[in-house]
Amino acid sequence: MAKYLQLVERIQAQIDAEVWQPGEKLPSLRDQVSLSGMSLMTVMHAYQVLESQGIIVSRPQSGYYVAPRAEYLSQPVTHQKVQLAESVDINAFIFDVLQACRDPLMIPFGSAFPDPELFPQRQLMRALNQVSHSLTPGDAINNLPPGNEALRKTLARRYAQQGITVAPDEIVITNGAMEALSLSLQAVTEPGDWVIVENPTFYGALQAIERLKLKAVAIATDPQHGMDLNELEQALQRWPVKACWLMTNQQNPVGFTLSREKKKALVELLAEHQVALIEDDVYSEIYFGADKPLPAKAFDxxxxxxxxxxxxxxLVAGFRVGWVAAGRQAQRIQRLQLMSTLATSAPMQLALANYLGTRSYDSHLRRLRQVLEQRKNLARQALKRHLPHGAKINDSRGGYFLWIELPRQVNATQLYYRALAHNISIAPGSMFSSGQQYANYFRFNTAWAWDDAMEAAAARLGGLIAEMM
Structure with a gap:
């Protein structure tokens, strides 16, 4: 066994034996060199492995600490397993919450996006500048649906790297993931049809259902394991469901990732009932650990x-470039796109094709995952310090959201309005459900650099919750 792995096992055993308690500082790198007799590089490698596994966390200019023990929410027994909504009316509230996050003075705990400083802005702008100078009138035509050929081929190769065969002709480039999801839903439903969603679910699913005048069957999710497939099967037998909209990796807002076995069983169950699966997989690249999780698409x-x-x-929020690997629905989605937004911006598609043609993207993703994991650990520790007793933080190995349960008497929407008065945004649980089961929950964005202002805002938020209790 490599020496650094021996040290990893030794420190892990010490933590398991409670030699080092959660929150306690570990020996410094140099002290560990003296204690272990190993080189500095070996010790650094061991600490990095432990940090990537979420066992320890680093604090800038301070050192390494034992990470808080993982805490998982239990699904409250009072929650309905299945909730019906024959009409959905949630868009106005979501609009107000998202607008508040745009204020530059606002502490963005409620934001849906990561810190833009984490993105390779210069390289992307350089790529955009290069393609802008060489843009021809024909490029506007060549990048109409299904989209830029080079970009679609690059995406097809990235699927192939995970062992998934997706032909470039099955891929349609869209104006961000939201258009991909909405067009997919529109392609397989008609107004009045039933659609299954998670509860809680990404609010974009609720907005799309509202816009398309569909009906929702919301099935409660376990905070660790996701939707109960037995409940799903019963819903499929009871209602004439046409589509199922799910997030399989780093689900927003809860954070769980479905197991490989569950994804396979999910695809097989929906195929048996001839129900389309619309898989929202925008966080698949933001995983912690060595292996990228497969999408459900791998079992299709x-x-x-x-x-x-x-x-x-x-990579970049402002370019608004997404895609759908649409299978047999690719042609229909192209026609729907031509009738709505017409096409995705040709310069943006060309710039991304240019950038993805280099090796920079994967290097960027490795750095991004490392930073987001560190920031998530720092935010979790801060919330542990500042949230009052009775608040629970759901742990997850990926993404940049924490899902927080408050005592039942604390209404997160009321907390949202009180926090706004202090220039602090959160995403209350009512954004993620058409009912009120998650009125005492909120989503917390951890993707921003943790500084004194963030620490003070977390403390203020904890104080507001304590007042409401």
């Missing part, structure tokens, strides 16, 4: 999984 044998993603959460 009938072309009935519409796999949607984008570059907005991991």
């Amino acid at each position: 044998r009938q072309g009935s999984v519409l796999h949607c993603s984008s570059f907005s959460k991991n």
